[in-house]
Amino acid sequence: MNYKYFRIGTKAIHAGVEPDPSTGAIMTPIFQTSTYVQEGVGNHKGYAYSRTSNPTRNALEKSIAALESAKYGACFGSGLAAIDCVIKMLNPGDEVITSNDLYGGTYRIFTNIFAKYGIIFHFIDMNDEEEVLNYVNDKTRLIWVETPTNPMMNIIDIALMSKIAKQANAWLGVDNTFATPYLQQPIELGADIVMHSVTKYLGGHSDVVMGALVTSNEIIAKEMYRIQNSSGAITSPMDSFLVLRGIKTLHVRMQRHCENGEKVACYLNEHPKVENVFWPGFKSHPNHLIAKKQMSGFGGMISFSLKGENRDEALSLMTKFKVFSLAESLGGVESLVCHPSTMTHAALPEKDRKEAGIIDSLIRLSVGIEDIEDLIFDLEQALG
Ligand SMILES: *Cc1c(COP(=O)(O)O)cnc(C)c1O
DSSP, X not given: OOOTTSOHHHHXXXXXXXXXXXXXXXXXXXXXXXXXXXXXXXXXXXXXXXXXXXXXXXXXXXXXXXXXXXXXXXXXXXXXXXXXXXXXXXXXXXXXXXXXXXXXHHXXXXXXXXXXXXXXXXXXXXXXXXXXXXHOOTTEEEEEEESSOTTTOOOOOHHHHHHHHHHTTOEEEEEOTTTHHHHOOTTTTTOSEEEEETTTTTTOXXXXXXXXXXXXXXXXXXXXXXXXXXXXXXXXXXXXXXXXXXXXXXXXXXXXXXXXXXXXXXXXHHOTTEEEEEOTTSTTSXXXXXXXXXXXXXXXXXXXXXXXXXXXXXXXXXTOOSSSEEOSOOOSSSXXXXXXXXXXXXXXXXXXXXXXXXXXXXXXXXXXXXXXXXXXXXXXXXXX
């Protein structure tokens, strides 16, 4: 069945998932097997070894590709393993233009792992079109965009970056982890590759670490599967099953993440102890118009700073929540709170952190899908 023309909720429930031909099981079984019996040498049913392909993983790969309006999908052992695959498509001397406001682990794999293989990374302000154009040259092979960014919730114009990439004969890759395909469709906006930390909203239940890539470009797809099989950073059948199950409620979860996110953002915006709230749904957000243009909602990720920029006050607040849990990660059904400058972004040098706006009184929320009254009550009692 081709789910291309269906809406996202129908795709989330059905795409990639066909009844099992041997039993009629409506749910794709967990094919917990490493190998497949061949009737004669090379005569098999399309599966020879589970690093190369596995039916449970394949169902998930089709599902994620369909959600992103892409033709091909591949799943990996983590979001960073998916990014690892993208950069392995490049050659020494190739240049990558990316933002100075990336997920810390992405910055680390670029600078600590791939820079020594001769790939050159430029970390710049991607909201400044001139600045991006200044770095384009005939070695530019990839423009890598993360939007919204973590934790400052900056928004980068995907269609504009796609135009620049096409003129430069380079690929555009988009990390769509924060927005999810429910809120943002980068392939439709001109991206060549979309990446996910499936760990977050796609999985949605904080029980799996996984990554994914999708593309509609046949050349990229061939490379993607070649590297997936050659480097072997695959995900397991069990985890694929869990994520297939998680994805079935993606649209319903995202609706509630957006509703709760908006109410929490508005509540914090009025709170006397809060200095700034970073959420792209506010008209006052510097990139609000781009967010409105390319996203169908603003999500449940919110950062805010306390008045007085007091680090100790922020740290002590972290221990006062009863519904929000103090933890890294995001995108699960449960609400989480974290302190970026000492947790998710501790690896950044202090100067870079301050420049990016990650001050010591900044707090990040992943607003879950609990009852909004209880979330507001929790914020109220914690902020005291
Ligand atoms: C978590 C995250 C990653 C890394 O994914 P893992 O699954 O933790 O390897 C990459 N990008 C963004 C935006 C993330 O939030």
